[in-house]
Amino acid sequence: MENQEKDNYYMELALKEAKKAAEIGEVPIGAVLVKDEKILARAHNLREVEQRAIAHAELLAIDEACKETGAWRLEGTTLYVTLEPCPMCAGAIVLSRVKRVVYGAADPKGGCAGTLMNLLQEDRFNHQCEVISGVKEEACREILSTFFKTLRDRKRKEKEERNNEL
Numbered sequence: 001m002e003n004q005e006k007d008n009y010y011m012e013l014a015l016k017e018a019k020k021a022a023e024i025g026e027v028p029i030g031a032v033l034v035k036d037e038k039i040l041a042r043a044h045n046l047r048e049v050e051q052r053a054i055a056h057a058e059l060l061a062i063d064e065a066c067k068e069t070g071a072w073r074l075e076g077t078t079l080y081v082t083l084e085p086c087p088m089c090a091g092a093i094v095l096s097r098v099k100r101v102v103y104g105a106a107d108p109k110g111g112c113a114g115t116l117m118n119l120l121q122e123d124r125f126n127h128q129c130e131v132i133s134g135v136k137e138e139a140c141r142e143i144l145s146t147f148f149k150t151l152r153d154r155k156r157k158e159k160e161e162r163n164n165e166l
Contacts, residue, residue: 007080007135010102011082015143017042021045027144028144029082030043030082031058031081032079033062033064033065040065041060058079058089078100083105085101094127102131103131103132106134118131
């Protein structure tokens with residue numbers, strides 16, 4: 001498989017993780033961590049379920065991969081994630097020595113892989129990642145926009161119901 005084909009394949013798996021998150025009411029972000037075409041970890045957001053600020057898909061995947069490999073250095077790995085990593089996740093990606101980050105949708109409010117800033121390629125750090133953006137971008141953006149539209153509609157309906165009760 002060539003790189004673009006691999007990137008599309010693994011991003012599709014990350015999208016499946018994002019769908020799992022949406023099914024349980026989480027912001028639909030999924031991540032898959034791969035080395036030598038072997039999946040080391042899959043994860044999706046669990047922040048609401050676990051009520052933990054750090055339960056982002058990327059961090060959960062990194063943690064699982066470290067346990068799987070028995071090492072904190074994830075050299076030679078590629079992280080596929082449906083949304084551009086936030087500052088916290090970008091920091092963990094750099095510190096765990098992930099080689100490549102492939103993401104789908106840009107995050108204009110918190111993206112730290114090139115949108116607001118680029119922590120993954122900051123040359124003052126002792127490690128930089130290759131960054132590939134826009135893989136399956138439309139599908140990644142669509143799952144997020146659908147989730148938030150549904151959430152807004154539900155909240156609006158609940159508000160209307162409360163107002164009608166008064």
